[in-house]
Amino acid sequence: MTHQKVHNASSIPIDGFSNVRITSIWTFLMSVQWSEPWLIGLLTFHTICLGSTLLTCRFYRVQICQFLLMVAMVYSAEYLNELAANYWRSFSNFQYFDSTGMFISLVYSIPLLFNTIIIVIVWVYRTFSTMTELKTLQLKRRALREGRKKIE
Known part of the structure; x- marks a missing residue:
């Protein structure tokens, strides 16, 4: 059956x-009514976060701080959802904050996680670039040593 x-x-x-x-x-x-001021502010915040993520690609320590801050903000999303569910009338026209946290996950956590993924990709790229440079230097030094041994 x-x-x-x-x-x-x-x-x-x-x-x-x-x-x-x-x-x-x-x-x-x-x-979602995207014309609400707090949602426009949230979208502006995510745009600034993305811009700062892209602008700080060369500054490793700044990106470490940015990464940790974004991960902490994602971690606090559950608490933020509860807080917003209790006080939504003071800043919103509609109750978007459900018990499952779907709304806050979609409009708050996912864009922050997207930024952290970009940072990790930059870190992996920089690590591979450094490893490639190191291996190239090792091969050049080995070739120089072997060249000197042949001359002697």
Whole structure:
């Protein structure tokens, strides 16, 4: 006997802003009222974070601090979600902060994690570049030593 999943349309949440059934991440993001000032501020914050991540690629110590700060902010997302769920009326028109944390994960944590991934990619690239330079220097020194031995 096969079990077929019964799709109950009433169990799919309806967005209060656009009256659209939320069936995917895309429909969820489309149902957000992006013109709210705090969301514009959050998008500006993420743009500044991305810009600083790209501008500090040459500064290893700055990126370490930036990386640790972003990881701490992602770590605190659960606490932030609870705080925002309690006080959403003071800064938002709609209650976006659910108990599962989907909204804060999508608009807060994922962009920060994207920045940390960029930083890790830069670190891996720099490590490989340094290893390549080191191996090249080792081969040159070995060739010089062998050349001197042949002359003697």
